[in-house]
Amino acid sequence: MARRESAKREEEGPKVCINEALTDDELRAVLARLEREEEKDTFGLVCKRWLRLQSSERRRLRARAGPAMLRRMAHRFSGVVELDLSQSASRSFYPGVTDSDLSVIAAGFRILRVLNLQNCKGVTDSGMIILGNGLQMLQSLDISHCRKLTDKGLTAVALGCCSLRRFHLAGCKSITDDLLQALSRSCSHLEELGLAGCNNITDSGLSFLANGCRYIKYLDVSKCSKIGDVGVSRIAEVSSSSLKTLKLLDCYKVGDKSIFSLANSCHNLETLVIGGCRDVSDGSMKSLALACANSLKNLRMDWCLNIADLSLSCLLSNCRYLMALDIGCCDKITDSAFQALGMGGFESDLKVLKASxxxxxxxxxxxTILQYCKSMEYLDLRSCPNVTRLGCEQAGLQFPEHCKTNFEGSLSESNAMVDMFFEGKPE
Structure with missing residues (x-):
């Protein structure tokens, strides 16, 4: 028996350990085929060699850590290009990342492309200067609601990170047109800029921006009360072929001239937010509907009090890809506008309609809406005095099973699914 076992082992040959048989490149190929993060983490549990490879191949990291831990992470995850240190708004009392942390990040994550510091209240201009000097390959930076920041620190970022393509600064109320001038000089490839609530920005700043940043795809200047037709028209003219999302919520100085400029130039526009722009009227919106008939997907024009049936009919009968529409508080609109849904010669893709x-x-x-909008997922009918749940039931209306219909509640309530449509963030 012993002889037979010995002979069998000789025939099979010596056993080879998998770590001896596979090269690092072959193990990386195996790791690349694992899609879920849980699977990749399990890969790293096999042995120290596999853990080292798994760590070096990691590209994204989300963490909350101080300087000592950040140094260890930088050493272990040497290939990270996306670092998310943001906080939720509910933790806004906590300073989060500090300037000391940014020193470690700038020194340890040298190939970083994406950095998210949203709601990190402890960051100051000193930290931004460090980032500008140390992360020259940075392409995306989100510092929304980091309220201690001013032009001084952010100009250092603009001048040091010339590859910047995505820059979000919502709620940074101290910045001025000087920052946009710096971006124009240094960041010619900028595509996405979020300035919501930065109410020191003026038309001059947008004109400065347009001089050097000519490929803007996404621009959010919501609640920038000093922005008007001059700045918006300049952006529309310069970024005519690239602009896909423009958000002008509560920019009350924006009127028909801006909309006509968009209609004349920006025929690839997909998302437009003009809620609260009360001087916008039917003539300009009809022009936009015809110009962007094959591109417009999401339109928010609540509180545009001069909008009536004429422009809405044109939108519904021409914009075949329209998915989300907000006409809340547009009290001139009547049932007649919705008759246009059957006149366009196409089946409506409308999924969200806010008509509160x-x-x-x-x-x-x-x-009429239910008859022609078979894809409807959310219908907001709050505070419509002539529409009630009981009235709809008595009329025999059948709402799709997948459609959430809102008849009640405060108009200040928001819905995450609905808000997503009007975000218009590039993929």
Whole structure:
């Protein structure tokens, strides 16, 4: 028996350990085929060699750590290009990342492309200067609601990170047009800029920006009360072929001239937010509907009090890819506008319709919407005095099973699924 076992082992040959048989490149190929992060973490549990490879191949990292831990992470995860140290708004009392942490990041994550510091209240201009000097390959930076920052620190970022393509600064209220001038000089490849709530920005700043940044795809200047037609028209003219998302929420100085400029130049526009722009009227919106008939997907124009049936009919009958529409508080709109849904020669893709506080819409109009919008997922009918749940039931209206219909509640309530449509963030 012993002889037979010995002979069998000789025939099979010596056993080879998998770590001896596979090269590092072959193990990296195996790791690359694992899609879920859990699977990749399990890969690293096999042995120290596999852990080292798994760590070096990691490209994204989300953490909350101080300087000592950040140094260890930088040593272990040498290939990280995306680092997320952001905080939720609910933790806004906690300073989060500090300037000392940014010193470690700039020294340890030298190939970093994406950095998210949203809601990190402890960051100051000194930390931004460190980033500008140390992370010259940075392409995306989100410092929204880091309220201690001013032009001094952010100009250092603009001048040091010339490859910047995505820059979000919502709520950084101390910045001025000087920063946009610096971006124009140094960041010619900038595509995405978020300035919501930066209310010191003016038309001059947007004109400065347009001089050097000519490929803007996404621009959010919501609640920038000093922005008007001059700045928006300049951006529309310069970024005509690239602009896909423009958000002008509560920019009350924006009127028809801006919309006509968009209609004349920006025929690839997909998402437009003009809620609260009360001087926008039917003539310009009809022009936009015809110019962007094959591109417009999401339109928010709540509180545009001069909008009536004429422009809405044109939008519904021409914009075949329209998915989300907000006409809340547009009290001139009547049921007649929705008759256009059957006149376009195409099946409507409308998934979201917010029509809250539209005083002249009745159950008849809702019936027309349901007849032609088979893809509807969310219908907001709050504070519509002529539309009630009982009235719809008595009229025999059948709402799709997958459609959430909102008849009640405060108009200040938001819905994450609905808000996502009007974000318009590039993929």
């Amino acid at each position: 506080n539209c005083l002249r819409i009745t159950v008849t109009g809702v019936g």
